[in-house]
Amino acid sequence: MMNLSSKRRIGVIGGSRTGEEFLKLAREVGRLIARHGAILVCGGLGGVMEEAARGAKEAGGMTIGILPGSRTAEANAYIDVPIATGLGYSRNSLVAMNADVLIAVDGEYGTLSEIAFGKIYGKPVIGLGTWDVKGVVEAKSPRRAVKLAIDAAKGDAKL
Amino acid sequence: MMNLSSKRRIGVIGGSRTGEEFLKLAREVGRLIARHGAILVCGGLGGVMEEAARGAKEAGGMTIGILPGSRTAEANAYIDVPIATGLGYSRNSLVAMNADVLIAVDGEYGTLSEIAFGKIYGKPVIGLGTWDVKGVVEAKSPRRAVKLAIDAAKGDAKL
Amino acid sequence: MMNLSSKRRIGVIGGSRTGEEFLKLAREVGRLIARHGAILVCGGLGGVMEEAARGAKEAGGMTIGILPGSRTAEANAYIDVPIATGLGYSRNSLVAMNADVLIAVDGEYGTLSEIAFGKIYGKPVIGLGTWDVKGVVEAKSPRRAVKLAIDAAKGDAKL
């Protein structure tokens, strides 16, 4: 666990309810994040958040879940470090704040708020079938999304 | 001040930096909100927030400003009830939470986050030259925007 | 409603469950705050918060309730300006932040957290049968407590 705090953090945002296809994408995104040696940050609940965390754990990675409720027990089974906030939806701001780069997979208004906070905090935002708003760089595949994210987190690319 | 708590609340969201045209729109929106007897809620700072509050005060209305910082003194000069939060940008969630309906005037990512929270909390969102995202009902004029907002706040119309 | 924002704000903190005697004290405190022309700030719920707000309204004052939940409807019947926060107990910090001076009536751990935040934010804290901790100035009566609070809010006295 040496130098955990110096590892890059990639946030994966997306809804708790989404289609099978997006869940697969999220899991693959999680796997690739872990393979690149980055930490996965997410909202800690179900759907995209759970599949991304599951993928990251399958690939031996580490996961942080920033939860809306006041109990760490509400985290999904693949979260290593659950952080309870008790802030409700306002915790979306903290998810964006704690990642170097965000990857948005599908997503409803919660995801839109996280995209907006990502941009407020100056974080690059990469999309996989998510909101088509200014400042989101759409990627064609999980592989491409994570490549972009890692490069941006390292400062090798400016998104 | 009888029954202050039963008055409708219209939130006006928009950036602290915007063009002259949008500032005029914001002021007119504020005036019309006050004339309809509703309370104006905003983020309490400059630009769209300030002009909307200024308009509301010109028309004898009441204004609430939900501030990012920890001091009520940071509110603009037209805020009757400044609320300090110390939450930084996470206070955007509280602006949306404390309005029955939102009117977005222009706006950058902060406004986008408030639109998103508005929809998360089930609040109708009306736009005047703002983000073109699903769920925002674009209005052609301040008059139309406030008419839509008041009707929606009363439950006379479903947006 | 002229110059609402320049009025002094006195926060009344205390538990939702307390004895009859403390409820009476809270109501009297609220009345006196209003008679001195100050605005009452509280947590917006029941018990001490409700009785203080009730007293303030009986004396023609104005009341602000900073609520833990995300709906203004949870405010007690005597709150003019309910502010929903969705922050749960973390909203205790905002109650202290939005008052110039605090008066604590009885109270459990929620009140203790508000006393602590009051001192963190440099606000004088006056007590009526509350926690006996450093920095709380115990008063013998509502009259004395409000006198001390008003003087401190005006800067006439340093507590």
Place this chain on the structure above:
Amino acid sequence: MMNLSSKRRIGVIGGSRTGEEFLKLAREVGRLIARHGAILVCGGLGGVMEEAARGAKEAGGMTIGILPGSRTAEANAYIDVPIATGLGYSRNSLVAMNADVLIAVDGEYGTLSEIAFGKIYGKPVIGLGTWDVKGVVEAKSPRRAVKLAIDAAKGDAKL
């Protein structure tokens, strides 16, 4: 990093400014927490927070720092998982929320707010020269404090 989320979490609270003696106690508390296999949670800044985290790292433990600001870079050098909140002092609530048990070392009003939140959230609070308030179990040594904390976290003892 297996089963990280099932490990006990002990929060160490205390001020950023304190005497040399308390800094030593904090470091020893951190060491013992790590030796018992628990994760250390703290506010992530200097003083007691830093020495406790330093002790935990010296003993091979893991540390979480829940920060007031919006940048993880403000964490002290011994924090493995910095969590930025941007909540200012309101983050004190989250420190208490994310620990199973709290150990308070010395401390000013920030610590008092964390003690209060600990009790609000039903967490046992153990003290080392801290605030003498109801519900804080004073311990005579770091060894005793951590023993009490671990037992309480396991549910073996009720504080």
